[in-house]
Amino acid sequence: xxxxxxxxxxxxxxxxxxxxxxxxxxxxVDENTVPTLLAYGKYDKVQPYFGAVRLDKRLTEYNVPHDFxxxxxxxxxxxxxxxxxxxxxxxxxxxxxKYMPVK
Numbered sequence: 001x002x003x004x005x006x007x008x009x010x011x012x013x014x015x016x017x018x019x020x021x022x023x024x025x026x027x028x029v030d031e032n033t034v035p036t037l038l039a040y041g042k043y044d045k046v047q048p049y050f051g052a053v054r055l056d057k058r059l060t061e062y063n064v065p066h067d068f069x070x071x072x073x074x075x076x077x078x079x080x081x082x083x084x085x086x087x088x089x090x091x092x093x094x095x096x097x098k099y100m101p102v103k
Contacts, residue, residue, distance in 0.1 A: 026051065029058045035065040037095050039088045041074030041081075067091050 010016040021027045036059055040052035056068045069088050073080040078088070 026055045026058055029055070029062055029064065031062055033059065033062060033064045035095065035099050036067075037088075037091050038066060038068040039071065039078060039084070040068075041071040041076060041078050043073070043075045046076040 004019045006016065006019055010019065017024075017027055038052060038056060038059075040047065040049055042049050044052075052068070052070075056066070059066045069084050069091065071078045071081040071084045074084075078085065
């Protein structure tokens with residue numbers, strides 16, 4: 001997905017992080033990261049759920065305001081959890097009103 005060669009021995013190294021930075025939200029988080037709304041399906045095969053947990057942890061470490069909504073029965077499409085879908089929609093509106101108000 002990065003369009004660059006990745007070898008097994010690179011995993012967990014700074015070299016790996018540099019190669020993956022273009023496509024990894026986790027590697028862009030710092031003290032200047034904007035407030036973030038995360039929504040992930042536990043059965044996602046495109047972005048494995050563990051990656052979402054790591055991103056949530058990194059945002060917390062940098063004190064970035066964020067919400068993390070877990071779709072317990074969904075994959076990448078977030079299609080199997082109506083309650084969480086409603087929560088996600090409400091949070092999206094809340095974030096837009098708070099961080100991008102129309103004046």
